[in-house]
Structures are given as structure tokens and as C-alpha cells.
Amino acid sequence: MGLQVPAQVRRGRKLSSFLADNAIYLVLLGLLAGIIAISPDFVSVINFRNILAQASTRVIIALGVAGVLITGGTDLSAGRMVGLSAVVSASLLQAQDYAYRMYPNLPKLPVVLPVLLCVAIGALFGLLNGVAVAVFRVPPFIATLGAMVMIYGVTSIYFDRPPYGAQPIGGLDPDFMEYAQGYFFSGPFALPYLVVYAAVVTLLVWVLWNKTVLGKNMYAIGGNPEAAVVSGVNVTKTLLAVYAIAGALYGFAGTLEAARVGSATNNTGFMYELDAIAAAVVGGVSTSGGVGTVPGVVTGVLIFQVINYGLNFIGVNAYIQYIVKGLIIIAAVAIDMRKYVRRK
Amino acid sequence: MKRKVLAILAVAGLVLTGCGGGTGGSGSGGEGASGDKPKIGVTIYKYDDNFMSFVRRAIEKNADKAELIVVDSQNDQAKQNEQVDTLISKGVQALAINLVNPQAASAIIAKARAANLPVIFFNKEPSQSDLQSYEKAWYVGTASEESGIMQGQIIVEAWKAHPEWDKNGDGKIQYVMLKGEPGHPDAEARTKYSIDTVVKAGIQVEKLEEQTGMWDSVKGKELMDAWLAKHGDKIEFVIANNDAMALGAIQSLKANGYFRDGKFMPVVGVDAIPDALTQIREGYMVGSVLNDAKNQGQAVFDLAYNAALGKHPTEGTQWKLGEDKAVRVPYVPITKENLHIAEEAYK
Known part of the structure; x- marks a missing residue:
């Protein structure tokens, strides 16, 4: 730390430092090359579209988590919030002729109503996270850990009820399925709605992070909380907003997840927060706060999805997939720590 | 110190009352009403x-x-x-x-x-x-293996009744298998006995893919997405260890243009959960096995x-x-x- 490195040594280290800085990308490129070598037909429009569509909900969740990470926090409740939202939206949007409806007498609702409700529920729980962190000074890891467990309880109570008990909530309204499974144009270049939602959210988050006071404050708090306070940043308000926005994004993602899969259970979204955090970190977001970009997060998610999809495509044993993903996460954080150490 | 003890007592009290409430709620009639029951x-x-x-x-x-x-x-x-x-x-x-x-x-x-x-x-x-x-x-x-055997029987009967499902006409079933959690006795038994039953009935099979979907709809859908991109119409049968994965696969098939314009893919599961019953009635799913x-x-x-x-x-x-x-x-x-x-x- 704080080492004074002579100039010529530094130059000599340039290549190795470049390799180290981009090691994660190189490893992933290598994996990708391996996948293509094993199965050349991996390179196809259908695969490309599948990867984009499958990455879409994950991008939305990862952008929510990434905002929190940039403030120096973390959010373990993301996956469970996705689950809550998926269960609530699915229960309110079951097809009229489905025999096992949660609310047999509920009239057909326009899709947008439950979706907005779920976004609001997500924002509310996110705000509660924010209150715990910003007002009661609970460390974010603990605050959101508590929220994760609590929200699972809430979801399960809602989910496991008579008349049909803990059954997956299926038989969804065709309009609701269309909302996530539909696409613009048909034929080889069909554009799934999911990708459009993800693109719009990405754009909005980019504007938020880069063009607004909230965005600047977010980076300031993550970079150096004391300095942020001294320079007049309202830390409490900023944190509340960042957590609430993250919650709203999880809420939205949950509705997409339910409609995309065609059913929801109280385990929908399980461990998604770890995927999202991992993707954000692989995309260059620092878990120590203050560092991260929107394109980085999107790249991180895409990289993970390519690996995920690619390994399934070539039929790699599921246990080995876990090992590969775990290694990638550790490698990414190791590199992240290097950057952090250098910054200090 | 005193406050710490108080806090511990308070938490213990909360936990105890919580437990009491929980068991009392799910019991019937509570402690007093035992009688000769x-x-x-x-x-x-x-x-x-x-x-x-x-x-x-x-x-x-x-x-x-x-x-x-x-x-x-x-x-x-x-x-x-x-x-x-x-x-x-x-x-x-x-x-x-x-x-x-x-x-x-x-x-x-x-x-x-x-x-x-x-x-x-x-x-x-x-x-x-x-x-x-x-x-x-x-x-x-x-008997774990029974669910697999019955799933196999459903496959055999449906396959014999629908010669047109043999798209490439080679007499073999080209199938993909969505497996439950590896090592889980039900997953292993269903994977083995469903196929054994088909083979015993004199039908040849060719496994195109077998991968675990961890009993989960999302994974079932995403695996099916990948397999359809890889094999397309070469797949003639989708066999899932449970209905959740089968339903995920059906979502993927629907999104890929199946079940309309004469394009069909037989899917079977196990569990006969309510959602699967609806899919069976509407003809998207061939059958399931009721536990x-x-x-x-x-x-x-x-x-x-x-x-x-x-x-x-x-x-x-x-x-x-x-x-x-x-x-x-x-x-x-x-x-x-x-x-x-x-x-x-x-x-």
C-alpha cells in the first residue's frame, strides 16, 4: 500500500498489470472460446436472443443491487423481494378460467395494476431497508439479511394459504404472460419485450447515476462518507432513495419473473441477490463502495448469462457449473480488492 | 449487566410465546380439550x-x-x-x-x-x-421407482398412439430429460425407470440431453430454451422428473412457436399439480403421475x-x-x- 514504485519497474509491470486488471474478462473469453470450440453452433441468433432475454430480469435486479453497493452498502433481500413480487403479481393475474385460482372471484385486472402495486411494495420494503441502514445505523449486511428472512416469511404466509395450500401459483392470465413473453417483430430478429424493459431500465438508471444530484451523492457517500457529510450531502435522504429505488426495481423484476416462467412460488428469486451482486462485482462495481458504472453492471450480467447458458448448452455437469461460477466470483472480488488497495 | 440479563429474558420470553402460539395454532382444540382423544x-x-x-x-x-x-x-x-x-x-x-x-x-x-x-x-x-x-x-x-415406471407407461402409450411424433421416422424416441436434484432418490429413480419402462416396451430411445433443473420451473424453461436452440425439431419427447420443470419447458416451447400451426411437442411430468392438470386438459401436456x-x-x-x-x-x-x-x-x-x-x- 502506498508503495513508491520506480518508473522503469512500473513500465515493466504494465503488461502484467493489464492482464491482471482484465483477468476476469480474459478468463471469461477463454471459457467462451472453449464453449464455441466444443459446440460451434453456439454462435447463433437464437442463442443470442435467448441469452439477452434470460439476462433481462437479472440486469434489472443487478442495477438495483449495484446502486446500493456503490453507496458502500449491500442488499441481501433482493431475491426474496423478487419472490414476494412474483407471488403477489401471479396471484392477482390468474386466468379467469383457471380452476385453482387464489382469488376465485377476482375480476380480470389490467396487467399494469398489479405490476404497479408490486413496484410499490418493492419500493416500500426497500425504503424500510433504507430506514434501518440510514436512520438506525444498522450495518447494511445485517439490515438486509434481516429483511431477507422477514420477507421470505411474509411471502410464505401469503403463498401458503387455503384453498390450495403451498401450490405454485400458475394458470396465469394470457395477457400477463404476453407482457413478459411477447416480442416485437417475428422471425429470426424478433425482439423480446423483456429486452426492451431491461434496456429502458438501464437507460433510466444510467441517467439517474450520471445526470442527477442523487447519482452524484450516491458515489460521494460510497467513496468517502465523512467527506460527503462535510460537503453537505444529505446522507439519510440519499440512502433512503437508493434503497427504495432498488426495491422498486426488484418489484418490477419479480412481475417479469412470474410472467416469464408462467408460475411463481415462495422460492422464486431464491439466491438471486447473490447472482446480482456477483454480476455487479464482475462488472467492476466495488463492494467497498464509490465505484461502478451502468455499462459495467450490464456487461457483468451478460458475462454470467453467457457462461450460464453456454455451460448448459454444451451440457456441463451441474455441479461443475457451481464450481466454475464460484471461482469466477472469487476471482472477481480478488481483483476488486486489488483496485481498492491501490486506491488507498 | 442487569440490562443485558433483562434483554435476554425479554427475548427468551418472546421466543417462548412465539413457539407456544405456533404450535397451539396448528393443534386442534388446545391443551385442555384432550378428553379420551x-x-x-x-x-x-x-x-x-x-x-x-x-x-x-x-x-x-x-x-x-x-x-x-x-x-x-x-x-x-x-x-x-x-x-x-x-x-x-x-x-x-x-x-x-x-x-x-x-x-x-x-x-x-x-x-x-x-x-x-x-x-x-x-x-x-x-x-x-x-x-x-x-x-x-x-x-x-x-415406491420411488413406481412414479418412473408409470411415467414410462404414459410415454409408451402416447408414443404408440401417435406415430406422427416420430418426426424423423427412425422409430426411436429422441428425448431430453429434465432431471431433479442429482442424488435425490426420486430424481434418480424417475430418470432410470421411466426410460427403462420405455425400452422394455420395445421402443428404442436416444438421449439428446440430460441435465438437472433442480425441480425448478425457471431452470426447466432456461434449459429447454438452450436445447431448442441446439436441437430444434430433433427433439421428439420432453421428460421431466416433476411438473414444475415440465411447466417451465412448456413455457419455453410456447415461446418457441410450438403448440400452434400443427407444431407439437409431447411433455410429461410427475406430481400432477393443479397447474399441470390445466395444461393436460388444454392439450399442452401429455400426462403426469399423481403422488x-x-x-x-x-x-x-x-x-x-x-x-x-x-x-x-x-x-x-x-x-x-x-x-x-x-x-x-x-x-x-x-x-x-x-x-x-x-x-x-x-x-
């Missing part, structure tokens, strides 16, 4: 398991005949062992135990033996050596009830104990023709 302690390995929620309901339907104390072991064997201690101290006359880990049976048996209580295991099968080690231990469940929760729950109760009263567990019931001290409740193959049987199970 036997008291039976039931543990469920995980309340939010789809299938177990129906078994639990079937058990609880008998609340008028016995005082039932039903608890949720939250997928934690350590917790379940503690719950069994509590149940015994509450004076139950029989235990009905849905183990979290089948290997943990011996510890439960030791507790039951110490209290001289009969114990009925259900749904998660203890080893024969454990079951035979205690004269008052029995098991209610199914009969209603009768399993009834059998568990009947055995526990008899045992609590000191009678032979199957006395006066329709159930038969095998050499292995187990009652095997049969699975039921479900297709469009006999949907009503499965629908009945959810009433």
Missing part, C-alpha cells in the same frame, strides 16, 4: 413444500378424532429433533415423523424408544435397519391413531403393511382421460 405429534419437514402441504391437510382433516400437534421442521433436522423432544414432553401418544434427512431416523427412534412411543415415519424413508431396530416403528410412503397426498395423509393418520391407542397400526383400515414394515400408497398415472382422479385429490 389420543394426542398425536406430527412433524412436517417443510411447510411450504407443495406436496407436503397437501399431506398435512389430509392429516389435519382428522382433527376431530385425535388431538393433533403439527409442527414445521423448516428443513432443519436439528430443529426437528428438538421438536420431537418437545412433543414427547407434551405427552403425545404417537409420533408421525416426516424426517428432514432420512439418515436421521435412528436419533428419532432412540427418543421414541426412551419414551416407549410408537413412531410412524412418512414420505422420507428411513433405512430398513433403522425401521427393523424398533418394533414400534413403521413407514408410510410410496396421492390425500391417501398418504390418511394412511399416516390411521396408523398413528391406531398405534396411539395401542392397537395394531393397520387394524380396521384399508392399508397393508409389507415385510418391510411399510405401507406403500400407489401412484396414479394421469392423462386427459382420467383427469378427474387428480382433480378429486385437490378437493
